[in-house]
Amino acid sequence: MKQSKPGAGTESGQDNVTVLRDLMRHGKQAWSLMADRRVPATHKLIPAAAIAYLLSPIDLLPELAIFGIGYIDDVAILLLALRWFNRLAGEHIAAIDRGEAVAIDADYRVNEPLDEGSETII
Numbered sequence: 001m002k003q004s005k006p007g008a009g010t011e012s013g014q015d016n017v018t019v020l021r022d023l024m025r026h027g028k029q030a031w032s033l034m035a036d037r038r039v040p041a042t043h044k045l046i047p048a049a050a051i052a053y054l055l056s057p058i059d060l061l062p063e064l065a066i067f068g069i070g071y072i073d074d075v076a077i078l079l080l081a082l083r084w085f086n087r088l089a090g091e092h093i094a095a096i097d098r099g100e101a102v103a104i105d106a107d108y109r110v111n112e113p114l115d116e117g118s119e120t121i122i
Contacts, residue, residue, distance in 0.1 A: 026082035047082060
């Protein structure tokens with residue numbers, strides 16, 4: 001007869017809790033960064049693309065073919081996308097705070113209105 005160790009079988013339960021905790025933490029941080037105007041719109045496409053993947057019928061591991069295991073790729077892609085977005089957005093905001101952000105230096109010129117008798121040259 002096999003002897004089971006105390007606490008055996010709880011590792012996968014703890015792993016699930018850890019993944020859910022990570023999803024919640026990164027999700028909350030991403031939610032606040034999505035509302036921050038200092039984060040570029042191109043960075044904000046990362047969580048949007050992950051959500052689009054979750055909603056699309058295209059899937060790496062179909063849920064119906066492998067019951068239960070098919071959701072692993074969905075959770076993994078969402079978690080990786082949130083981590084990537086949070087890292088990129090955080091680095092961008094930190095660069096702005098340090099004064100290292102890229103700024104566009106431009107000169108603006110106002111053209112005088114044309115006289116009635118002058119021609120428009122393009």
